[in-house]
Amino acid sequence: MVFLTNPPPAGIYIHIPFCARKCLYCDFYSITNLSRRNTFLDALFLEITATKSLLSFDSLYIGGGTPSILPADQIGRIIDRISGQFNLDGSAEITLEVNPGTVTLESLKAYRKSGVTRLNIGVQSFQDSRLGWLGRMHSADAAKDAILWARAAGFDQIGMDLIYGLPGQSRKAWLADLHQAISFDPEHLSCYMLTCEPETPLDRMRQRQEFKAMTDEDVCGLFETTVTELSRHGYPLYEISNFARKDNSPDANRSRHNQKYWTDASYLGFGPAAHSYLSPVRYRNHRDISAYISDLNSRTFPIAEKETLSREQQLMETVFLGLRTLEGISIRRFEEKSDRPFNIVFQDLLTDPELKELITLTPEHCSLTLQGMMVLDAIAGMFVDRI
Numbered sequence: 001m002v003f004l005t006n007p008p009p010a011g012i013y014i015h016i017p018f019c020a021r022k023c024l025y026c027d028f029y030s031i032t033n034l035s036r037r038n039t040f041l042d043a044l045f046l047e048i049t050a051t052k053s054l055l056s057f058d059s060l061y062i063g064g065g066t067p068s069i070l071p072a073d074q075i076g077r078i079i080d081r082i083s084g085q086f087n088l089d090g091s092a093e094i095t096l097e098v099n100p101g102t103v104t105l106e107s108l109k110a111y112r113k114s115g116v117t118r119l120n121i122g123v124q125s126f127q128d129s130r131l132g133w134l135g136r137m138h139s140a141d142a143a144k145d146a147i148l149w150a151r152a153a154g155f156d157q158i159g160m161d162l163i164y165g166l167p168g169q170s171r172k173a174w175l176a177d178l179h180q181a182i183s184f185d186p187e188h189l190s191c192y193m194l195t196c197e198p199e200t201p202l203d204r205m206r207q208r209q210e211f212k213a214m215t216d217e218d219v220c221g222l223f224e225t226t227v228t229e230l231s232r233h234g235y236p237l238y239e240i241s242n243f244a245r246k247d248n249s250p251d252a253n254r255s256r257h258n259q260k261y262w263t264d265a266s267y268l269g270f271g272p273a274a275h276s277y278l279s280p281v282r283y284r285n286h287r288d289i290s291a292y293i294s295d296l297n298s299r300t301f302p303i304a305e306k307e308t309l310s311r312e313q314q315l316m317e318t319v320f321l322g323l324r325t326l327e328g329i330s331i332r333r334f335e336e337k338s339d340r341p342f343n344i345v346f347q348d349l350l351t352d353p354e355l356k357e358l359i360t361l362t363p364e365h366c367s368l369t370l371q372g373m374m375v376l377d378a379i380a381g382m383f384v385d386r387i
Contacts, residue, residue, distance in 0.1 A: 008265060009055075009056050009057055009058035009059075009089065009265075010053075010055040010056070010057050010058075010260065010265060010266035010267055010268065011057060011058070011059040011060070011061065011256075011257045011260040011265065011266075011267040011268075012057055012059070012060045012061070012082055012086065012088075012267065012268050012269075012270070013060075013061050013063065013257070013267060013268070013269045013270070013274055013275075014044070014060070014061070014062045014063070014067075014078060014082075014269075014270050014271055014274070015029070015063060015064060015065065015269065015270070015271030015272060015273055015274040015285075016062060016063070016064040016065040016066070016067040016069070016070060016271065017029055017030050017031055017040065017064065017065045017271060017272045017273070017289055018030060018031060018032070018033075018034055018036075018037060018040075018064065018065050018066060018069045018070075019031070019032055019064065019065055019066045019069070020032065020034075020066065020069065020102070020137060021135070021137055022135070022201075023134055023135040023136060024133075024134060024135040024200065024201045024202040024205070025134060025135075025163075025194060025195070025196070025197065025200055025201075025202040026197075026200065027197035027198070027199070027200050028064070028065065028273070029065075029272055029273035029287045030064060030065040030066070031289060034069065036289060036293075037069075037070065037074075039293055040271075040289060040292075040293065041074060041077070041078075042293075043292060043293040043296040043297065043302075044078070044270060044271055045077075045081055046296040046297075046299075047270050047271075047296055047301070047302065048081050048082060048085050048270055049081070049085060050296075050299075050301070051085070051268065051270075053086055053087075053268065054087075055086070055087070055266060055268075056087045056089065057086055057087060057088045057089065057092065057268075058088075058089040058091070058092050058093065058256060059092055059093045059094075059095070059256045059257035059260065060079065060082055060088065060092055060093070060094045060095070060257070061095045061257040061258075062075065062078065062094075062095065062096045062097065062116075063095075063097045063120075064097055065097075066097070066098075066099050066102060066122075067096055067097050067098065068096065068097070068098035068099055068102040068103050068107070068111075069102055071107070071110075072107060072110030072111045072113070072114045073110075073114070075096060075111060075114050075116065076113075076114030076115060079094060079114060079115040079116070080115075083115075086268075092117075093117060093118055093157075093255075093256040093257060094115055094116050094117045094118065095116070095117075095118040095119070095120055095159075095255070095257060096111055096116045096118070096119055096120070097119075097120045097122065098111075098119055098120070098121055098122070098146065098150075099121075099122045099137075099138065100121065100122070100123065100138035100139075100142040100143040100145070100146040101137050101138035101139075101142045101146075103146055103149065104149065105149040105152055105153060108146075108149050108150055108152075108153035108155070109153040109154070111153075112153050112154050112155060116155075117155075117157060118155070118157035118158075118159070119150050119155050119157070119158050119159065120159040120160075120161065120188075120190075121143070121146055121147060121150065121158065121159065121160050121161070122136075122161050123143045123146075123147075123160045123161060123162060123181065124136055124161060124162060124163045125140070125162065125163065125166075125177055126140045126143060126144070126176070126177050126180040126181070127140060127173065127176070127177065128140050130166055130169075130173075130177075133166065133167075134163065134166075135201070144184075147160070147184045147186070148184075151184075156187070157187050157188070157253070158184075158186045158187055158188070159186060159187065159188030159189065159190060159255065160181050160184075160186050160188070160189055160190070161190045161192065162177055162178070162181060162189065162190070162191045162192070163191075163192050163193075163194050164177075164191060164192075164193060164194065164219075164222045164223075164226065165193045165194040165214050165218075165219045165222060166194055166214070167211045167212055167213060167214060168212075168214075169214065169222070171221065171222065171225055174222050174225065174226075175225065175229065178191075178226065178229055178230065182230075182233050182235070185245075186245065187244065187245050187247075187253035188242070188243070188244050188245065188253050188254070188255060189230065189235055189242075189243045189244075190241055190242050190243075191226050191230075191241055191242075191243065192241050193219055193222075193223065193241075194214075196213070220374045223373070223374060224370065224374065226243075227370055227373075230243045234246050236250070236326070237326055238250075238251070238254055238325065238326045238327075239258075239259075239262060239324055239325045239326065240324045240325075240373055240376060242254070242255065242258065261321070262321045262322070262324060262325050263321075263330075264279060264314075264317070264318060264321075264333065266278045266279065269283075269285065270285075271285065271292070272285055272286055272287060272288060272289050272292040272302075273285055273286070273287040279309070279314065280308055280309040280310075280311075280313075280314055281306065281307070281308050281309070282306070282307045282309065283303050283305070283306050283307075284303070284304050284305040284306075285302045285303060285304060286302045286303075286304045287304065291304075311337065311338070312387055314337055315334065315337055315338055315387045316384050316387055318330075318333060318334055318337060319334070319380065319383045319384060319387065320380045320383075320384065322334075322365075322366075322367075323366075323367070323368055323376060323379065323380050323383070324376065325367070326367065327365050327367060328360070328365040328366050328367025328368065329342075329365060329366045329367070329383075330364070330365060331363070331364055331365060331366060332364065338387075342366065345386055345387070346366070346383060346386055348386075349382055349383065349386070350366070355372075355379070357369060357371055357372075358371055358372035358375070358379060359372055359379070360372075
């Protein structure tokens, strides 16, 4: 497989498909049979070695699953293999997802030594009752320990994941989680709304009416609280779920890798269920570790789906993903792809007095206000309908 294009720099994603236990809400592909780790790594290295690219890369993201199930020597082998195979910038952002309860001070020091430059810690909540309901294996104290150990191990780029919108969650309870997270002075926070993804245990619980989901109005209230409170403490929103500590420059602590997904940048994905994208082509690997390993052992790329996006589909993604971000849709990028003036295509939306408080327009970008982001899907649908 050969990928050909020119800069800007692309990203690489590695999917580690192992978890000690599946969380109720998670729909990412993972298995709990840890005995397959070595055969998976053998297949992963075959996939990496067989992939050729003339792209340059400035980010490597190792996600899952629970990548911190793998010891540092195996994570280091992955980083070394990527560095040897691809043109990975010497100052690349190399992120590892870790879960509290799977790391120690010693293991985090070893990850740092192996080449990891950034940690993303799956905290989700600092309240044991919430963690238990979500099916998380760690405690609030374990989360706090992991954060403190990460600093002690020398990491100066630490992100945390938090979840809001849990049944019965009050504004006060959510603020307690936010303030606890802020107290550790992380560089990055990702705050995700709880969603019932199809075929997850959480969705089956919902269908059996085992809990009462939070209303849209209450979730919007918590979203507004999140944006306002984090901004007040120096963490402005830069994407609908992501907040970066504002230091010397506005984007200093943003996730370099994740921004590629929102800006039409290229990326390669390795591992089961991983996606690759080189405009206008997208690939997805088998969402099954057995099929993934079998194909690679047969010297076949483990591609389950391949799609060439039409110009219309590319424009739809430019609009929808752009509206998720603080900057919004790049008018120049839209017009380059569509050969049509942005202001003409969306004239009725941009001049609709009822949308005036929801949409902001500058010569370079079209973005949503905080109120607009609360109804992102509805507004994005209006834009998409006019493409």
